[in-house]
Amino acid sequence: MEATRSRRYGTGDDVAAEVRQAVRAAVWAPSVHNTQPWTFGVHGSRITLRADADRRLEAADPDGREMLISCGAALFTLRVALRALGREAHPRVLPDPDRPHLLADVHVGAPIPVDEHAQRLYAAVRYRRTHRGAFKPTGIRPSLLNALRLEAEHEGARLIQAVEGHTQQALAGLTQAAEHLQRMDPAHAAETARWAPAPGSTRSDGVHQSAYPGWTPPTDPHFPGRDFARGHGWGTVSDEPADPSTGLVMIIATPGDTPLDWIGSGQALQRMLLRAAAEEALAAAFHTQALEIPELRELIRTRFTNGHYPQVLLRLGIPAGPDLTTIRRPVNEVIVEEHHS
Ligand SMILES: Cc1cc2nc3c(=O)[nH]c(=O)nc-3n(C[C@H](O)[C@H](O)[C@H](O)COP(=O)(O)O)c2cc1C
Known part of the structure; x- marks a missing residue:
C-alpha cells in the first residue's frame, strides 16, 4: 500500500477517502479463526469500531475475550493507517458503558507531517501473516x-x-x-x-x-x-x-x-x-x-x-515452510455509512 503523500488540506472528500483507505487496511488485522468480528461505522471524520457479536466463537470464546483482542488488533491497524496517510487519529476506547459492543470511537484529526515509522508499519499490514509450522533456527536481535x-x-x-x-x-x-x-x-x-x-x-x-x-x-x-x-x-x-x-x-x-x-x-x-x-x-x-x-x-x-x-x-x-495465504471479506461488508441528523 502506498501512503498518500499529497497534502490537499481540508476538503471533506479527502477525509472520506482516507477513512475508507484506513478501514481497508484495518480488516487485515489478525482475528481468531479469521472470524473478522468487526464493523466500522463511518460518518465524516469519525469512525466507530463495533464488535460483531454474531461472529463470536460460542464454544471457545463465551466471554468475547478473543473477539475483543481481534478488534483491538483492527483498532491499532486503523490508527497506524491514519498516521501513515498523514492524519492524526484520536481514539476513545469503550466510550459508552451502556453500549459494550461500541469498542472505539476514532476521531480523524488534522493533517500531520508524513510519519515514516507509521508508513513502514502500514506497509507491513498486507504482508504480515500468521505462520503455522516450524521456524528457521535464526535468533532475534x-x-x-x-x-x-x-x-x-x-x-x-x-x-x-x-x-x-x-x-x-x-x-x-x-x-x-x-x-x-x-x-x-x-x-x-x-x-x-x-x-x-x-x-x-x-x-x-x-x-x-x-x-x-x-x-x-x-x-x-x-x-x-x-x-x-x-x-x-x-x-x-x-x-x-x-x-x-x-x-x-x-x-x-x-x-x-x-x-x-x-x-x-x-x-x-x-x-x-x-x-x-x-x-x-x-x-x-x-x-x-x-x-x-x-x-x-x-x-x-x-x-x-x-x-x-x-x-x-x-x-x-522467521517462517520455514511454504508461503501461506489469507483472505478477507470485501470492505463493503464491514463498512456502515452512518448518517446522523
Ligand atoms: C486472539 C487470536 C487467537 C488466535 N489463535 C490462533 C490459534 O490458536 N491457532 C492458529 O493457527 N491461529 C490463531 N490465530 C490466528 C488467526 O487464525 C489468523 O489471524 C486469521 O486466520 C487470519 O490470518 P492472518 O493472520 O494470516 O491474516 C489467532 C488470532 C487471534 C487474533
Missing part, C-alpha cells in the same frame, strides 16, 4: 526483542518470553492437553469445522487450506496446531525444513482481565507483530487453545505470567 516489549507496554500489556526450557515444555504440554480436550468436545469440534471451510469454498472468512500446511515438522518443544484439516489431509504441501525450530515462545498478558484489557492486548499484539514483520520479516504462530480452557488459563496465569492475565500465546521467528 536482543534490541528488537526489547523494542517489541516496549511496543506491548505502550498499549498497557506485557510481552513475556518463556526463556527456560522447562517452562516452554510445560506450555507446549498444556497446549497439547487443550488441543485434545477441544477435539474431544463436540461443540468445539463443530465450531472449528464451521470456521475451517473445505477446499474449494468461496467464503471470504475462516481458515482455508491455503492458510495452513498439510504437515508440520516436529520441533522441540512442539506446540500443536488447531485441527483445521480434521483428518481430511487438507493443507498446503510443504517440504521438510533443514533445521526446524520452535522459535521464541511468548505470552501477551495484562494486569486486569476486562474488555479494556482485551482491546489493549489486541492493540499490543498488532503493534508488535507489525514492528516484527517490518524490521526483520518475523512472523507469529498463535497457540491459544490452552487460554480457552479456564483451568489451564488460570494455571498459566499463576505459574508463568506472574499473576498477569494471559491473553495470547504465540511463537515468534
Whole structure:
C-alpha cells in the first residue's frame, strides 16, 4: 500500500477517502479463526469500531475475550493507517458503558507531517501473516526483542518470553492437553469445522487450506496446531525444513482481565507483530487453545505470567515452510455509512 503523500488540506472528500483507505487496511488485522468480528461505522471524520457479536466463537470464546483482542488488533491497524496517510487519529476506547459492543470511537484529526515509522508499519499490514509450522533456527536481535516489549507496554500489556526450557515444555504440554480436550468436545469440534471451510469454498472468512500446511515438522518443544484439516489431509504441501525450530515462545498478558484489557492486548499484539514483520520479516504462530480452557488459563496465569492475565500465546521467528495465504471479506461488508441528523 502506498501512503498518500499529497497534502490537499481540508476538503471533506479527502477525509472520506482516507477513512475508507484506513478501514481497508484495518480488516487485515489478525482475528481468531479469521472470524473478522468487526464493523466500522463511518460518518465524516469519525469512525466507530463495533464488535460483531454474531461472529463470536460460542464454544471457545463465551466471554468475547478473543473477539475483543481481534478488534483491538483492527483498532491499532486503523490508527497506524491514519498516521501513515498523514492524519492524526484520536481514539476513545469503550466510550459508552451502556453500549459494550461500541469498542472505539476514532476521531480523524488534522493533517500531520508524513510519519515514516507509521508508513513502514502500514506497509507491513498486507504482508504480515500468521505462520503455522516450524521456524528457521535464526535468533532475534536482543534490541528488537526489547523494542517489541516496549511496543506491548505502550498499549498497557506485557510481552513475556518463556526463556527456560522447562517452562516452554510445560506450555507446549498444556497446549497439547487443550488441543485434545477441544477435539474431544463436540461443540468445539463443530465450531472449528464451521470456521475451517473445505477446499474449494468461496467464503471470504475462516481458515482455508491455503492458510495452513498439510504437515508440520516436529520441533522441540512442539506446540500443536488447531485441527483445521480434521483428518481430511487438507493443507498446503510443504517440504521438510533443514533445521526446524520452535522459535521464541511468548505470552501477551495484562494486569486486569476486562474488555479494556482485551482491546489493549489486541492493540499490543498488532503493534508488535507489525514492528516484527517490518524490521526483520518475523512472523507469529498463535497457540491459544490452552487460554480457552479456564483451568489451564488460570494455571498459566499463576505459574508463568506472574499473576498477569494471559491473553495470547504465540511463537515468534522467521517462517520455514511454504508461503501461506489469507483472505478477507470485501470492505463493503464491514463498512456502515452512518448518517446522523
Ligand atoms: C486472539 C487470536 C487467537 C488466535 N489463535 C490462533 C490459534 O490458536 N491457532 C492458529 O493457527 N491461529 C490463531 N490465530 C490466528 C488467526 O487464525 C489468523 O489471524 C486469521 O486466520 C487470519 O490470518 P492472518 O493472520 O494470516 O491474516 C489467532 C488470532 C487471534 C487474533
